[in-house]
Amino acid sequence: MAKVLMKGNEAIGAAAIQAGCRYFFGYPITPQSELPEYMARELPKVGGVFLQAESEIAAINMVYGAAGAGARVMTSSSSPGISLKQEGISYLAGAELPCLIVNIMRGGPGLGSIQPSQTDYFQATRGGGNGDYRLVVYAPANIQEMVDLIIEGFDVADQYRNPVMILGDGMIGQMMEPVEFKTPKKRELPEKDWATTGTGGKRKPNIINSLYIAPEDLEAHNIRLQAKYQKIREKEVKVESYKIEDADVVISAYGTTSRIAKTAIAKLEKEGYKVGLIRPITLWPYPYDEFKKINPNCKGILTVEMNAGQMVDDVKIAVEGKFPVHFYGRMGGMVPTPEAIIEKVKKICGGEI
Amino acid sequence: MTIVFERTRGLTDVETHYCPGCTHGIIHRLVGEAMVELGVLEKAIGVAPVGCSVFAYNYFNCDMHEAAHGRAPAVATGIKRVHPDKFVFTYQGDGDLASIGMAEIVHAAHRGERISTIFVNNAIYGMTGGQMAPTTLVGQKATTAPGGRSEEHCGRPIRISEMLATIHGAKFVERVAVNTPANIRKAKKAIIECFKVQLEGKGFGIVEVLSTCPTNWGMTAPEAMKWLEDNMIPYYPLGNLKRPEEAE
Numbered sequence: 001m002a003k004v005l006m007k008g009n010e011a012i013g014a015a016a017i018q019a020g021c022r023y024f025f026g027y028p029i030t031p032q033s034e035l036p037e038y039m040a041r042e043l044p045k046v047g048g049v050f051l052q053a054e055s056e057i058a059a060i061n062m063v064y065g066a067a068g069a070g071a072r073v074m075t076s077s078s079s080p081g082i083s084l085k086q087e088g089i090s091y092l093a094g095a096e097l098p099c100l101i102v103n104i105m106r107g108g109p110g111l112g113s114i115q116p117s118q119t120d121y122f123q124a125t126r127g128g129g130n131g132d133y134r135l136v137v138y139a140p141a142n143i144q145e146m147v148d149l150i151i152e153g154f155d156v157a158d159q160y161r162n163p164v165m166i167l168g169d170g171m172i173g174q175m176m177e178p179v180e181f182k183t184p185k186k187r188e189l190p191e192k193d194w195a196t197t198g199t200g201g202k203r204k205p206n207i208i209n210s211l212y213i214a215p216e217d218l219e220a221h222n223i224r225l226q227a228k229y230q231k232i233r234e235k236e237v238k239v240e241s242y243k244i245e246d247a248d249v250v251i252s253a254y255g256t257t258s259r260i261a262k263t264a265i266a267k268l269e270k271e272g273y274k275v276g277l278i279r280p281i282t283l284w285p286y287p288y289d290e291f292k293k294i295n296p297n298c299k300g301i302l303t304v305e306m307n308a309g310q311m312v313d314d315v316k317i318a319v320e321g322k323f324p325v326h327f328y329g330r331m332g333g334m335v336p337t338p339e340a341i342i343e344k345v346k347k348i349c350g351g352e353i
Numbered sequence: 354m355t356i357v358f359e360r361t362r363g364l365t366d367v368e369t370h371y372c373p374g375c376t377h378g379i380i381h382r383l384v385g386e387a388m389v390e391l392g393v394l395e396k397a398i399g400v401a402p403v404g405c406s407v408f409a410y411n412y413f414n415c416d417m418h419e420a421a422h423g424r425a426p427a428v429a430t431g432i433k434r435v436h437p438d439k440f441v442f443t444y445q446g447d448g449d450l451a452s453i454g455m456a457e458i459v460h461a462a463h464r465g466e467r468i469s470t471i472f473v474n475n476a477i478y479g480m481t482g483g484q485m486a487p488t489t490l491v492g493q494k495a496t497t498a499p500g501g502r503s504e505e506h507c508g509r510p511i512r513i514s515e516m517l518a519t520i521h522g523a524k525f526v527e528r529v530a531v532n533t534p535a536n537i538r539k540a541k542k543a544i545i546e547c548f549k550v551q552l553e554g555k556g557f558g559i560v561e562v563l564s565t566c567p568t569n570w571g572m573t574a575p576e577a578m579k580w581l582e583d584n585m586i587p588y589y590p591l592g593n594l595k596r597p598e599e600a601e
C-alpha cells in the first residue's frame with residue numbers, strides 16, 4: 001500500500017479501523033480530539049459505531065460492555081480523562097477484557113496544560129487503578145510506529161485478554177508524517193467463547209466479572225493474572241538500541257523525546273563522543289535486559305523525559321547500581337532541547353556530574 | 354396433578370445470599386419469569402453493578418456482566434451497541450443508580466438507549482450496612498444519619514421515576530412495589546411492558562421497584578412490608594408515569 005501523509009491523531013483512527021476496530025467510545029479533550037472526530041466521520045462508513053459518552057467514566061464502562069460482548073473496541077483521552085478512566089481500566093484488567101486505550105499525554109498535575117508531556121508514565125506502568133494489574137504499554141516515537149503498534153496492539157490485547165495502552169504525547173498526536181498500513185505478523189488468537197452474546201439456548205451463561213469474594217478464589221485469580229503478565233514479559237518486550245556496547249554515555253528516552261535525544265547523539269558523534277541510546281518501545285513490559293548489554297566501562301546513563309523523572313526509576317532497576325543514573329527533564333509542556341542534552345552528556349563524560 | 358407454581362427457568366437453581374424477608378428475591382423471580390414469557394432469555398445479557406444484587410450473575414440464567422458501582426447503564430450501552438438485536442437489561446440499587454450512577458442513568462435515558470432498567474429502591478445502602486441513600490426518607494434512620502435524615506442537612510429524597518419521565522428518550526417509566534400479592538402481579542405486568550418497549554425498539558424503559566431491607570431497617574420481614582406501605586408508598590406513589598404512546 002502507498003504511503004499517505006497523516007496527522008498523528010487521525011492515523012490512530014485509521015490504524016484502528018484497519019485492525020478491525022468497529023466501536024469507539026470517548027469524550028472530548030485536547031490534544032486528542034481529532035481522533036474521536038475522525039472516528040465519528042469514518043466508523044459509520046464501515047458499519048461501526050462511534051458514541052460520544054457523557055464522561056470518560058461512562059466511555060470506559062461502555063468499552064467494558066462492548067469488550068465483554070466480544071467486540072474490538074477502543075477509547076482515547078488525554079491525561080485528566082485517563083485519570084477518570086482508571087476505575088474502569090482496573091475492572092477491564094480484572095475481568096480480562098481486551099481493548100485499546102490511547103493516552104495523548106498533556107502536562108499535569110490537575111488540569112495542567114494542553115502542551116505535550118510524558119507525566120503519566122507512572123500511571124500507565126504502575127497501575128493507576130486499584131489492584132495488582134498490568135497494561136501492555138506502547139510508547140511510539142513516530143507515526144508509522146504508532147500505526148504499526150495499534151494494529152499489533154489489538155492482536156496483543158486479544159491474545160492475552162488484556163487492555164493495551166498507547167502512550168503518546170501532544171506532539172505525536174499533532175504532527176504529520178507519511179504512513180503505510182501494513183499487516184502485522186500473524187498471531188494465534190483464541191476464540192472469544194467467553195463473550196456475552198446471549199446463550200442462544202446452546203450453552204451455559206457467560207459471565208464477565210472481576211469479583212471473587214472468597215480470598216482463596218481471588219488469590220487464585222491473581223496468581224493466574226501474574227502468570228499471564230510473566231508470559232507477556234517474556235514474549236512482548238520491544239526496544240530499539242543504538243551503539244550501547246561501546247558507549248561512554250547511554251541516553252535512555254522514549255516516545256518523541258527519543259527523537260530529540262537522537263538529534264543530540266548525531267551532533268555529539270560529530271564531535272567524537274561515543275553515545276548510545278536505549279529506547280523502550282514497550283514501557284511495560286520494560287526492556288530491563290537490554291541494559292545488561294551496555295559497555296561495562298560506560299560512565300553513566302542519562303534518562304531524558306518530559307516530566308520530573310519517572311522512567312528513571314526503571315532505568316535504576318535495570319542497571320542494578322552498575323552505572324550512575326542521571327536525569328534531565330522538562331516539565332509542564334516544555335520540551336527538552338538537543339543542546340541541553342548535549343551539555344549534560346558532556347558533563348557526564350568529563351566527570352563533572 | 355396440575356402444577357400451579359414452579360421455579361422459573363429464568364433463574365439458576367441455586368440458593369441466593371439475600372437476607373430472609375428481603376424482596377430482592379421476589380424481584381429476581383419477576384425478571385426471570387418476564388424474560389421466559391417474552392422468549393428472550395436466550396438472547397438476554399444482564400448487567401448487575403455492586404450493591405446487594407452484585408451476585409445476580411449467579412442467579413439470572415443468562416449471560417451477565419458484573420459492573421462497577423453506578424456504571425451499569427454505560428456498560429449496557431456498550432453491549433447493546435455491539436448486539437442491537439439482543440435483549441439487554443440492568444438491575445441496580447438506589448445507592449447505585451440515584452447517587453454514584455446518576456449521570457449514567459440520565460444519559461442512557463436521554464440517548465433513548467434500547468435497554469431496560471430494573472431499579473430496586475429500598476431507601477438505603479443495603480450491601481455496605483445501612484448508610485443513607487439519596488432515596489432515604491426524611492426522618493428515616495441510617496448509620497450515616499443516626500438521628501434520621503434531615504432535610505435541612507441533605508435535602509429531600511430524590512424521586513427518580515418522576516425525574517426520568519421528563520426525559521424524551523425514556524419511553525416507559527413505572528413505579529411498582531412488591532409488598533402484596535396484588536402489587537407483585539402489577540410489578541410483573543410493568544416489567545413485561547417495559548421489556549417490550551426495548552424489544553419493539555422504542556427507547557429506554559425503567560421500572561422502579563419499592564423494595565424492603567429488613568436487615569438494615571432493623572425490622573422483621575412483616576414489619577418491613579408494613580413500613581414500606583406506610584412510609585415509602587406515600588412519598589413514592591405507585592403507578593405508570595410514561596408509556597410510548599404518551600411519550601410522543
Ligand SMILES: Cc1ncc(C[n+]2csc(CCOP(=O)(O)OP(=O)(O)O)c2C)c(N)n1
Nearest residue numbers: 403404405422446447448449477478479480
Ligand atoms: C466506587 C465504589 N464506591 C463504593 C462502593 C461500596 N458500595 C458497594 S455497594 C454500595 C451501596 C449499594 O447500595 P444500593 O445501590 O442501594 O444497593 P442495595 O445493596 O441497597 O441493594 C456501596 C456504597 C463500591 N463498591 N465502589
Ligand code: SF4
Nearest residue numbers: 371372375405479566
Ligand atoms: S442487606 Fe438488605 S437489601 Fe441486602 S440482602 Fe439483606 S435485606 Fe436485602
Ligand SMILES: [Mg+2]
Nearest residue numbers: 446447477479
Ligand atoms: Mg439500596
